[in-house]
Amino acid sequence: AYVICDEVYKNYLINKSKKFIYSTALPPVNNLWNLFILENMINFQNRIEKFQELVIFSLSTLKKLNLKTKSTSHIISIIIGDNLNTVNLSNNLKELGYLAYAIKEPTVPKDTARLRISLTADMKKEDIETFFKTLKAEMKKIGVI
Template identity: 50%
Template sequence: SIYKKPVLFFNSGFDCNCCVIETFCDEKTLVISDKLNHASIHDGILHSKATLLRYKHLDLSHLKILLKKNKDKFENIFVISETIYSMDGDCVHLEELINLKKEFNFLLVIDEAHSFGVYSYGMAHNKNLIEYIDFLTIPLGKGGGSTGSYLICNQLYKDYIINKGRKFIYTTALPPINIAWNLFILEKMELFKDKRQYLIELQELAHSLVKKYNMNTLSTTHIISIIIGDNERLDKITNYLKEKKYFVYGVKEPTVPKGTSRIRIGLSPSLSKDNIIDFFQELNYALNTFF
């Protein structure tokens, strides 16, 4: 196995996240979740009847405060984080999070929906940290170009889900063609090395242009959210960009907090560097024209 641990396959990342939490967590469990975690994670917590606390987005010092306050109050503590967050394009400090796990001995759930493929087999794999992660979910609908999700965990947890996980038991398996495609991608992952390297170059170019034009972003990855402000201004800018043949949709309130409506750019190795340069020139023009 590439991941050197047992793997279970789910029909979707949503079901995978939800099933892990609702199967292993109950009213004697505390779940501490990053404030911006996926809806699937939140739904799993609601179904589990666990106590929920949220820490400020990517703020591991806040997480540590919550752990100190609650370490002796529950039978189990689960901490849940994604690696790359799709709405802001920012990234967890995975090594620091695992250092906290070693200190407080909680169960760790990590979602790699937006890092699988872009970071080869995932960020945890690249950093040799899989052994420290109790439940590693790898949804395949983004960089995997597919559907379904891997769950990487130990054999005891895998067996327990097979026997107790409602979203695993009471659903129809994906068609064999999907499974074959997922296996094909896994086996060929190293062949995409040049594309991954080129994507890094595009990412560096895009971030240099964001800085040059003084655009507002929290991103440090290949997902770049440019904060525009209000919905009306966002509509003017996206309509202008569509007229210029850029396929851009805005992310509006209330999906994101008031005043943070944004354009979200997902870089792809199918783009050229000229595409990136031209797009940011047009976006800069729009940002300085539409108020």
């Protein structure tokens, strides 16, 4: 993360949060990349629109497949419930070539373990749909739906 703020807040954070700042600082390349993106955001309008379209497509595909999510953004959580089932599902998907992280207790409340799926603007609708169909099939195999 980074903070965009006025000089007075910057000085306050630097002087009052030294342990935090110096123990978790991002490498300079990350900061330069973020600056580049911020300065060139206007040039990425087509990618932003495509990305938003993929989010809408993904959420509607989940709905059509009766896979529940409370997500409304490009980070999609599919709540599985049990830690072990979530880890098993994540591992099964990994064997099939998909990387869907298992997020489990204590990161999330007990019995709300979930898969976290992140979309990018480079994805294709066909690949997303195939993944969600595969996800549903794997969920059926382990008995969570």
